[in-house]
Amino acid sequence: MPFALSADRERELTEILSRYPTKMAATLPALHLMQEQEGWVSEEMMIWLAHKLDVSPAHVRGVVTFYPLFNQEPVGKHQVWVCRTLPCALRGAGDVIKHCEKKLGVHVGHTTKDGKITLRTAECLASCGTAPMMQVDKEYHENLTTERIDQILEKLQRD
Amino acid sequence: MIKTCNHLTKHYGKPNGWSLDAYEREGGYKAARRVLTEMTREQVTDEAKKANIRGRGGAGFPMGVKWSFMPKQAPAGKPMYLAVNADESEPGTHKDRTIMEENPHSVVEGCIIACYGIGANKAWIYVRDELHLARERLWAAIKEAKQKGYLGANPFGKAYPIDIVVHTGGGTYICGEETAMLNSLEGKRGEPRLKPPFPAQAGAFGMPTTVNNLETIAIVPTAFEMGCDKFSQQSALHDLKDGGCRLYGVNGHVKKPQVIELAVGVTMRELIYDIGGGVTGDREILGVIPGGSSTPVLLPTETIHAPDEKSPLHRFHGVNVLDVPLGVDTMRIAGTMLGTCCVTVMAVGTCPVLAMENLMQFYRHESCGQCTPCREGSAWLKRVVTKILDGESSMEELNELHDIANSIMGNTICAFGEGTAMPAMAFLKKYRKDFEKYVRGEKTRKDARLTVT
Numbered sequence: 001m002p003f004a005l006s007a008d009r010e011r012e013l014t015e016i017l018s019r020y021p022t023k024m025a026a027t028l029p030a031l032h033l034m035q036e037q038e039g040w041v042s043e044e045m046m047i048w049l050a051h052k053l054d055v056s057p058a059h060v061r062g063v064v065t066f067y068p069l070f071n072q073e074p075v076g077k078h079q080v081w082v083c084r085t086l087p088c089a090l091r092g093a094g095d096v097i098k099h100c101e102k103k104l105g106v107h108v109g110h111t112t113k114d115g116k117i118t119l120r121t122a123e124c125l126a127s128c129g130t131a132p133m134m135q136v137d138k139e140y141h142e143n144l145t146t147e148r149i150d151q152i153l154e155k156l157q158r159d
Numbered sequence: 160m161i162k163t164c165n166h167l168t169k170h171y172g173k174p175n176g177w178s179l180d181a182y183e184r185e186g187g188y189k190a191a192r193r194v195l196t197e198m199t200r201e202q203v204t205d206e207a208k209k210a211n212i213r214g215r216g217g218a219g220f221p222m223g224v225k226w227s228f229m230p231k232q233a234p235a236g237k238p239m240y241l242a243v244n245a246d247e248s249e250p251g252t253h254k255d256r257t258i259m260e261e262n263p264h265s266v267v268e269g270c271i272i273a274c275y276g277i278g279a280n281k282a283w284i285y286v287r288d289e290l291h292l293a294r295e296r297l298w299a300a301i302k303e304a305k306q307k308g309y310l311g312a313n314p315f316g317k318a319y320p321i322d323i324v325v326h327t328g329g330g331t332y333i334c335g336e337e338t339a340m341l342n343s344l345e346g347k348r349g350e351p352r353l354k355p356p357f358p359a360q361a362g363a364f365g366m367p368t369t370v371n372n373l374e375t376i377a378i379v380p381t382a383f384e385m386g387c388d389k390f391s392q393q394s395a396l397h398d399l400k401d402g403g404c405r406l407y408g409v410n411g412h413v414k415k416p417q418v419i420e421l422a423v424g425v426t427m428r429e430l431i432y433d434i435g436g437g438v439t440g441d442r443e444i445l446g447v448i449p450g451g452s453s454t455p456v457l458l459p460t461e462t463i464h465a466p467d468e469k470s471p472l473h474r475f476h477g478v479n480v481l482d483v484p485l486g487v488d489t490m491r492i493a494g495t496m497l498g499t500c501c502v503t504v505m506a507v508g509t510c511p512v513l514a515m516e517n518l519m520q521f522y523r524h525e526s527c528g529q530c531t532p533c534r535e536g537s538a539w540l541k542r543v544v545t546k547i548l549d550g551e552s553s554m555e556e557l558n559e560l561h562d563i564a565n566s567i568m569g570n571t572i573c574a575f576g577e578g579t580a581m582p583a584m585a586f587l588k589k590y591r592k593d594f595e596k597y598v599r600g601e602k603t604r605k606d607a608r609l610t611v612t
């Protein structure tokens with residue numbers, strides 16, 4: 001089936017376009033909207049957006065490849081990002097990462113076999129005062145302990 | 160000296176503290192109303208200068224002076240803009256997020272005053288993508304303010320339209336650099352632009368634009384409500400034109416990491432021991448990074464060098480770096496930078512070589528790649544530090560590291576280059592003996608730790 005935005009998201013895109021003096025400026029918000037629906041951004045989606053915004057597919061591809069939060073291939077249903085940068089590392093991020101790998105049975109950068117969880121590391125997430133921390137989908141989990149991590153991951157595994 | 164304030168933080172942690180009701184109950188929007196209904200644009204910029212607000216994004220440029228760089232008159236029929244930087248990605252920085260989540264109306268009110276002061280009718284707030292709750296709170300605050308008629312065609316009844324739009328990035332540190340942010344706002348790859356032109360000449364969408372950090376803007380209503388001169392005088396560094404109060408962060412190896420609002424003038428020692436509850440495990444300090452990973456690390460034994468008796472900074476000559484008021488100019492004479500004013504503490508027991516490897520991995524990952532010295536240099540720094548930790552390096556290579564870092568300096572489009580090279584050189588110089596131990600095989604990666612108890 002060719003790519004299409006849901007009716008709700010199509011309306012949201014129209015609203016987004018009204019905010020900016022150029023159509024090109026909607027590239028990032030539109031990509032976020034599309035990824036929210038599909039979980040990633042395919043070549044076909046990039047071409048769809050290029051038409052929509054009157055920009056070249058090369059422009060859209062250039063943007064997608066520049067920003068690491070756009071997935072260029074399908075990922076798990078849930079995204080787990082553990083902050084690895086120094087302030088978190090000083091407070092045990094290294095152990096958090098190891099624990100997540102063990103608990104999920106995957107290495108950083110990979111998705112569990114059942115396709116549920118993708119585990120990745122993140123660079124400083126502006127939460128160093130409540131380190132160690134991780135982001136799960138849109139939510140922050142701070143001041144992590146082993147028990148908290150287990151609760152969070154088990155909930156995702158059950159989902 | 161510790162002088163606590165609660166201008167921004169009084170709403171923190173309160174139920175619905177982020178709502179318009181809560182904000183107005185504490186006197187919110189009075190300043191914006193007065194500015195728009197009683198003051199001219201020139202009066203606003205003149206008053207703003209008196210607040211001595213030094214940019215909270217890292218460089219510490221005086222806010223009021225920056226505002227006055229905007230053209231008096233917009234180019235015929237063209238818009239001018241305010242762009243608020245809430246990319247908050249500098250490692251060790253955790254303050255802007257708290258404002259957006261807990262006191263978003265201070266940002267909205269700050270945008271209204273700033274837009275009026277610089278002659279703009281639209282503010283863009285660029286929030287890093289990961290901060291979903293922050294963005295949600297900002298949008299909600301904008302909506303509430305619109306419903307009240309504080310934004311829109313006639314804010315507070317004045318025929319001066321003001322609109323605010325929240326924009327988002329895609330997970331790159333470099334989009335915090337102001338011109339990269341503007342490219343990203345325009346829907347492009349977030350690559351920094353060559354300057355000039357500066358944003359005040361040609362910024363967002365080619366139009367004159369003032370770029371300010373989110374905290375810089377959020378504190379503006381407080382300054383105007385207090386009177387900008389009085390606001391500035393809260394600071395122990397008022398005479399150095401480093402005024403008012405700001406959010407200080409403390410993280411890493413302290414017992415109580417946190418963000419706190421204080422008058423400018425607190426010392427690092429007070430921040431670490433009195434606010435932060437002391438060093439983890441009551442250890443000694445190995446080093447402190449004063450304001451984000453791009454600011455060179457300080458040893459607890461360093462002192463300030465300001466021998467010139469005519470300099471207003473001479474009063475700090477010979478003082479231990481932990482005992483001077485934390486300010487833009489005091490940190491500069493300490494050989495580092497105040498940066499984002501969030502202090503990262505490393506206790507004795509931390510391996511500085513491993514700490515440097517962690518940071519160099521960050522810079523290698525985040526270089527946008529436009530300039531060869533930055534792209535290649537950051538990758539090289541990471542590679543060699545890793546080799547050192549793995550016992551695969553030599554003294555020659557260790558000596559070369561400094562030259563690699565130095566060759567990045569001054570040869571790049573944006574300040575990311577210096578932000579990588581300066582902390583690298585500080586680690587190499589100040590912890591040289593540790594690096595040598597790994598090269599000589601007296602220590603191995605197995606001994607290297609970042610956590611302490």
Ligand SMILES: Cc1cc2nc3c(=O)[nH]c(=O)nc-3n(C[C@H](O)[C@H](O)[C@H](O)COP(=O)(O)O)c2cc1C
Binds near residue numbers: 335573
């Ligand atoms: C690599 C790099 C990253 C930066 N990241 C941020 C950031 O996340 N937030 C910010 O406000 N300023 C950041 N800055 C500084 C901005 O370029 C700019 O100076 C600042 O937003 C101006 O606001 P201010 O004068 O209010 O501080 C960064 C600069 C560089 C070179």
Ligand code: SF4
Binds near residue numbers: 528
């Ligand atoms: S200095 Fe680095 S980050 Fe800045 S423009 Fe050059 S390559 Fe990009």
Ligand code: FES
Binds near residue numbers: 087131251
């Ligand atoms: S280092 Fe992890 S949130 Fe800042």
